Amino acid sequence: MAEDTKQARLSGAKTAPKAAAAQQLKAAPKTGKIDRRTRILQAATHRFAECGFDFTTVRQIADDVGILSGSLYHHFATKDEMLHEIVRGAVQQLRGTVKRIAAAPVSAERRLVALVLFELDEMTRNQQVHAILTNSRRFFRGNPEFAYVVEAKKENFYAWKRVLKDGIDARLFKPEIDPFLTILTISRMLNTAADWYRNEDVYVSGSGESDKPYTLDKVKDFHLDFILNAIRLPSRTAEPIPRQDGEALASITA
Amino acid sequence: MAEDTKQARLSGAKTAPKAAAAQQLKAAPKTGKIDRRTRILQAATHRFAECGFDFTTVRQIADDVGILSGSLYHHFATKDEMLHEIVRGAVQQLRGTVKRIAAAPVSAERRLVALVLFELDEMTRNQQVHAILTNSRRFFRGNPEFAYVVEAKKENFYAWKRVLKDGIDARLFKPEIDPFLTILTISRMLNTAADWYRNEDVYVSGSGESDKPYTLDKVKDFHLDFILNAIRLPSRTAEPIPRQDGEALASITA
DNA sequence: GTCTATAAGCTGATAGAC
């Protein structure tokens, strides 16, 4: 892994003419009329999330869309290029919204609630992409081509840190909490939750969508409770959690 | 991944004569005199933890110990057999101790504290093996040869569930907590913490062992606080956390 | 745009010389 010098050459010639196609990925209606390129990205996203980037083969992706592996290279120059198109949009959007929430002119507690709600929402809605970002994080760290991924993660950390610091200064949060440990713990907690919410119920549910044992709403409440109990000043534990305000702040993503 | 029918044949002929060698893995002094088989398992453990089982090649392992890949097959029948020897002991020990703590005749809170302390301790001490168990969990789930791994995980879950239920019945914990979500969250939290504690400080530390910014003790306190704040009855938040008692209970592993 | 065919290299694993 140390000397993983698999060169991704996104040289000149074939570089993607319609990078915006990646956006259609979540907006695309499930009815038939979507172009090949988008369909390939859907298949790749699914495989990368399921098996990891490294362990997914181009043949699997090609099989999923019903063409041969060689034909993929008419649409994408390299396997790495597919990954770029899949993660870039999500990374940029997450970074932008997190920074905006962290800088909003409301109390630190409301910003924290908004951050939790937004990240849970985003990671659940766009779960496959975030699964890729988490599960293949070693690949991203070790590949200079994807430095922007780890860079965005770092910026997110500083946004959270600012909110925590503001909350401590405003005597809303415990002064003795360790920012680093707290953010790390919360961040992975939300990631974990989204992964479980979207995938693990395979073991339980059977029929439609409605018999899901946990609603996303309940999962959000659980985590808000868990997190706020841990960081609020003990004297404030009885206060209601400002979920509505956080919800409103979190939904301003456009 | 669905049709991953890579057969592991641990047929008859070459089956490992000294399976106990895996135990030496953590007990082995770092001085030179350890046999080849143990050295190979050390290298394999490191690689599996770092790159995942699937993505590790037998040639990498062979390189690490300074022999050729073909020579590995004098010591082990298959790559899968190495994995078995690496994880089996840890899985059995974890399962045994967790069940014993969960059944101990003390208050549910002390048992919970003991579970948290023990798992953090064990996952930190034996971090590489637990990283393998977590990172390659899809492999374990999809491979019948390793059913005992997921079986043990399930038993651990029921042990935790019992402690949580006892705590609710004894009016120590909030009656409204969701056992499944709570256990899932705590479990991954501890896993995450151990992973970070052992690996992530690569980015920070420089010289010896002493300048580590976080002691394991501090990490334990952080998590006990975080977890107990979330599940204790609100009226009990001011009570001291019975860490010493938990420590004592957790350390009875022999 | 997809196909056939193929390159160059890696994979886990084996046989037999020493």
Added chain:
DNA sequence: GTCTATCAGCTTATAGAC
């Protein structure tokens, strides 16, 4: 116990016919 040499099958990626 390690070596050399090799297998059959997989990997990403390319060239050129249709």
